[in-house]
Amino acid sequence: MKFAxxxxxxxxxxxxxxxxxxxxxxxxxxxxxxxxxxxxxEALAPALExxxxxxxxxxxxxxxxxxxxxxxxxxxxxxxGSAYESHxxxxxxxxxxxxxxxxRPLMYQxxxxxxxxxxxxxxxxxxxxxxxxxxxxxxxCDAVPMxxxxxxxxxxxxxxxQINDWSLRTIAPVEMKTGFGWVQAKPACSVAPVAVTPDELxxxxxxARVDLPLKVDLNDTHFGAAEGYHMAFGxxxxxxxAAKTRKLVAGTIIGSGTVSNENxxxxxxxxxxxxxxxxxxxxxxxxxxxxxxxxxxKMECSARDGAPIFGAISQTVVAQS
Amino acid sequence: MKFAxxxxxxxxxxxxxxxxxxxxxxxxxxxxxxxxxxxxxEALAPALExxxxxxxxxxxxxxxxxxxxxxxxxxxxxxxGSAYESHxxxxxxxxxxxxxxxxRPLMYQxxxxxxxxxxxxxxxxxxxxxxxxxxxxxxxCDAVPMxxxxxxxxxxxxxxxQINDWSLRTIAPVEMKTGFGWVQAKPACSVAPVAVTPDELxxxxxxARVDLPLKVDLNDTHFGAAEGYHMAFGxxxxxxxAAKTRKLVAGTIIGSGTVSNENxxxxxxxxxxxxxxxxxxxxxxxxxxxxxxxxxxKMECSARDGAPIFGAISQTVVAQS
Numbered sequence: 001m002k003f004a005x006x007x008x009x010x011x012x013x014x015x016x017x018x019x020x021x022x023x024x025x026x027x028x029x030x031x032x033x034x035x036x037x038x039x040x041x042e043a044l045a046p047a048l049e050x051x052x053x054x055x056x057x058x059x060x061x062x063x064x065x066x067x068x069x070x071x072x073x074x075x076x077x078x079x080x081g082s083a084y085e086s087h088x089x090x091x092x093x094x095x096x097x098x099x100x101x102x103x104r105p106l107m108y109q110x111x112x113x114x115x116x117x118x119x120x121x122x123x124x125x126x127x128x129x130x131x132x133x134x135x136x137x138x139x140x141c142d143a144v145p146m147x148x149x150x151x152x153x154x155x156x157x158x159x160x161x162q163i164n165d166w167s168l169r170t171i172a173p174v175e176m177k178t179g180f181g182w183v184q185a186k187p188a189c190s191v192a193p194v195a196v197t198p199d200e201l202x203x204x205x206x207x208a209r210v211d212l213p214l215k216v217d218l219n220d221t222h223f224g225a226a227e228g229y230h231m232a233f234g235x236x237x238x239x240x241x242a243a244k245t246r247k248l249v250a251g252t253i254i255g256s257g258t259v260s261n262e263n264x265x266x267x268x269x270x271x272x273x274x275x276x277x278x279x280x281x282x283x284x285x286x287x288x289x290x291x292x293x294x295x296x297x298k299m300e301c302s303a304r305d306g307a308p309i310f311g312a313i314s315q316t317v318v319a320q321s
Numbered sequence: 322m323k324f325a326x327x328x329x330x331x332x333x334x335x336x337x338x339x340x341x342x343x344x345x346x347x348x349x350x351x352x353x354x355x356x357x358x359x360x361x362x363e364a365l366a367p368a369l370e371x372x373x374x375x376x377x378x379x380x381x382x383x384x385x386x387x388x389x390x391x392x393x394x395x396x397x398x399x400x401x402g403s404a405y406e407s408h409x410x411x412x413x414x415x416x417x418x419x420x421x422x423x424x425r426p427l428m429y430q431x432x433x434x435x436x437x438x439x440x441x442x443x444x445x446x447x448x449x450x451x452x453x454x455x456x457x458x459x460x461x462c463d464a465v466p467m468x469x470x471x472x473x474x475x476x477x478x479x480x481x482x483q484i485n486d487w488s489l490r491t492i493a494p495v496e497m498k499t500g501f502g503w504v505q506a507k508p509a510c511s512v513a514p515v516a517v518t519p520d521e522l523x524x525x526x527x528x529a530r531v532d533l534p535l536k537v538d539l540n541d542t543h544f545g546a547a548e549g550y551h552m553a554f555g556x557x558x559x560x561x562x563a564a565k566t567r568k569l570v571a572g573t574i575i576g577s578g579t580v581s582n583e584n585x586x587x588x589x590x591x592x593x594x595x596x597x598x599x600x601x602x603x604x605x606x607x608x609x610x611x612x613x614x615x616x617x618x619k620m621e622c623s624a625r626d627g628a629p630i631f632g633a634i635s636q637t638v639v640a641q642s
Contacts, residue, residue, distance in 0.1 A: 074397060074570075076395060076397075076433070076434035077432060077433070077434050079504060082501070097500065098498065100498070100499050104495070106499055106501055107501060107504045108430075108501040108502050108504065109429075109430045109431060109432060109502065109503075109504055109507075110430060111398060111430060111567060112397070112398070112433075113397035113398050113570040113573075114567075114568075114570065123467070124566065125467065125468055125565070125566055129566065146444070146446065146641055147446055147641060168566060171566070174425070175500075176500030176501075177419065177421070177500065178421050178427055179418065179496075179497030179498065179500060179502070180403070180427055180428060180429040180497075180502050180503075181429050181430065181500070181501050181502020181503070182430075182501075182502070183400060183428045183429065183430055183562070183563060184562070184563075184565045184566045184567075185566075186430075187566045187567040188567060241504075241505070242504060244446070244505045245445065245446055245450065245489060245492070245505045245506075245508045246432060246435075246505075246508040246509060247435075249395075249434035249435065252434075320467055320468060
């Protein structure tokens with residue numbers, strides 16, 4: 001199934017089913033919000049499956065994804081991994097950080113009270129903060145008991161999402177050095193308009209990973225198309241890591257971290273910091289600037305045959321007024 | 322005003338006014354939840370003030386604080402500071418961490434989807450994780466626009482709370498070293514049963530700080546009574562720090578960090594890690610163990626004349642089943 005949330009004047013919006021080709025949508029019958037669905041998935045999904053089949057056969061209304069909110073406009077929990085080692089290794093090298101031991105997922109707790117719509121302008125206080133993107137995949141899980149192991153967690157993955165984890169690079173290393181993680185460096189993320197059940201990816205949902213490239217354009221110029229599969233830990237393992245000492249609330253979103261591949265010089269990057277890191281290694285100094293007000297980012301993940309999946313993130317950075 | 326949340330079968334419970342002496346309570350008129358109050362404070366407070374006056378004059382029902390949920394049982398955002406430098410300095414010395422530059426508040430984003438009731442047993446997966454307490458004060462603020470400065474933030478402080486930030490010390494340094502902050506090391510916090518408006522503290526609310534001691538007992542033995550005033554940054558500054566690059570959602574909780582004073586050898590500590598740190602400095606090795614299943618903690622902050630304020634946190638650590 002594919003879902004979007006359309007505005008209805010409430011913070012959580014109205015849950016909609018979206019046709020597989022993303023052209024049509026219809027309000028989910030008897031389910032007001034994405035959060036309500038995730039809290040009661042087993043009971044609500046069968047009727048929605050039937051409604052989804054009917055929608056794909058025809059009917060519904062035209063789906064205008066520029067109107068969509070984030071699929072889950074606010075969440076009780078957002079935990080972001082950093083599961084692509086080629087990204088982490090490069091960042092450590094460039095910023096001369098102590099190497100982080102392998103074998104244990106990296107994860108931080110992020111702000112979850114607001115996820116920005118995929119096409120809204122994104123306000124920041126200052127260009128001097130080093131405004132950067134991080135293209136990611138994510139999952140939305142239902143309630144996970146404390147101590148659930150990675151063999152069991154995959155059944156809790158209800159939806160897949162595509163995320164832009166906005167990052168402020170001038171502040172990030174200052175906060176990282178404290179060991180406390182990020183507050184100022186990680187404001188609200190943006191999310192592509194459509195959340196999909198894992199089966200919508202077919203064979204491209206593999207080992208609890210999205211086996212598809214994430215295409216990133218900056219100001220209409222190709223910036224990267226890294227493959228999502230190359231996570232050192234799958235989402236099953238990221239969930240188990242998160243649930244080690246806490247229960248996860250239904251509607252917890254867990255991110256993959258910036259999609260990155262070892263051949264980043266050929267395939268490009270999903271964040272500017274990574275490209276700047278490559279430039280520093282290759283020439284001694286970064287060349288690509290961080291974003292300025294007015295700059296645009298587009299991020300989209302399509303099926304290998306070009307069929308749309310999540311819709312696109314397509315945003316402009318603006319000055320906070 | 323003083324508030325508690327009593328269970329009514331919903332995750333957010335029913336908001337109650339509590340008499341100044343904490344003996345009686347009555348359901349808040351026309352306000353279902355703490356979150357609803359915080360979202361619309363200006364409009365709702367006058368009627369509640371009248372109801373509170375009436376309650377203090379008599380009436381209501383007996384208030385059984387062992388029945389109370391956390392005042393805000395779940396929040397959209399929980400940001401915890403570390404504003405007592407005597408604590409931070411000691412921890413850095415003991416754990417041989419790089420000193421953190423002064424002049425900038427320390428803060429991490431914590432899990433906010435569950436705050437435990439003050440008298441509930443607290444389940445943990447393993448005693449080997451180094452189960453520890455952190456006695457703190459906190460504020461609950463209403464919506465704060467991005468970029469609000471510290472001169473303006475104090476008007477956004479609607480309520481004060483008293484918190485136990487449960488911490489797992491074996492995991493904490495492993496997560497800190499990554500720079501990503503804590504996930505596994507910081508499960509759900511507990512909160513004292515009663516949240517109070519700052520005016521309830523009278524002169525003891527000073528410079529956006531709680532000028533009162535936080536008494537901590539472990540297994541019925543006095544452990545510490547550090548004074549709350551000695552924050553390097555007041556809550557006004559902590560809010561401004563948090564709101565630098567994001568707007569704060571109404572109902573954001575911000576913590577002071579472990580209450581600690583420079584004369585910790587005399588006055589005691591609000592967490593076991595600090596006492597162990599002192600022991601390591603003084604004798605080369607920690608002596609005081611972290612908590613075992615069955616161990617009990619009590620934390621309470623009273624007025625100088627002994628009058629109750631927040632009620633007590635009084636909990637037993639148990640094995641997660």
